[in-house]
Amino acid sequence: MAGLFFAFDVSVMPGLAAGDDRTYVTAMRAFNAAIDGNALFGMAFVLALLVAVGSAVLEFRAGRRSAALWVGSAAAAYLVVLVITFAVNIPLNNELASGGDVAQMTDFAIVEKFESTWVATNIVRTVLCTAALAALARALVLHGRATR
Numbered sequence: 001m002a003g004l005f006f007a008f009d010v011s012v013m014p015g016l017a018a019g020d021d022r023t024y025v026t027a028m029r030a031f032n033a034a035i036d037g038n039a040l041f042g043m044a045f046v047l048a049l050l051v052a053v054g055s056a057v058l059e060f061r062a063g064r065r066s067a068a069l070w071v072g073s074a075a076a077a078y079l080v081v082l083v084i085t086f087a088v089n090i091p092l093n094n095e096l097a098s099g100g101d102v103a104q105m106t107d108f109a110i111v112e113k114f115e116s117t118w119v120a121t122n123i124v125r126t127v128l129c130t131a132a133l134a135a136l137a138r139a140l141v142l143h144g145r146a147t148r
Contacts, residue, residue, distance in 0.1 A: 001048060001081065002129035009126050013119050021108035024115070025096060032093040049078050052136070059139070064146045070139035074132040081125045081132075088121045 012031070016024045035041050052075035059068035096114050099105060 001045070001078075002126060002133050005122055005126040005129055008122055009119075013115070013122070017115065021111045022102055022105065024111055025099065025105065025108070026102050028093070028114075029097055029102070032097065046082075049075060049082060052078060052132075055139075059143065064143060067139045067142040067146065070135045070142060074135035074139065077128045077132040077135065081128045084121050084125055084128075089118060089125075092118050 016027055019027075052071055056068050056071040056075055059065075059071055092114050096110060099110055
């Protein structure tokens with residue numbers, strides 16, 4: 001997920017911002033529809049949290065408390081990502097999608113509101129996912145040391 005969010009931060013969103021508003025709306029609607037309708041993406045998006053929580057529990061039960069703490073930290077960071085996604089990004093996506101036929105739109109004020117908030121929260125999601133990935137890497141090192 002860190003890679004996906006990062007790709008949007010450094011390429012997709014700046015690329016869309018360089019174009020016109022009609023193209024921006026059309027492309028974001030297409031991206032969101034592709035993600036919303038993709039069961040594999042949805043499964044990976046949610047399973048990342050479940051696997052992290054499960055791994056933290058297993059590490060804790062095995063007495064590897066340090067590794068469990070790092071995995072738990074990763075799970076907590078990713079949980080915040082999910083909260084941001086469901087509380088901010090998805091409602092923004094839905095608002096953008098409900099604007100009617102893009103070819104008939106004349107007022108694109110929604111784009112500025114959408115873009116400023118969506119981009120800012122996506123950067124936060126990128127940072128949190130990257131921190132979660134780093135925490136998982138640290139947990140893996142600790143797990144390896146403890147199981148030698």
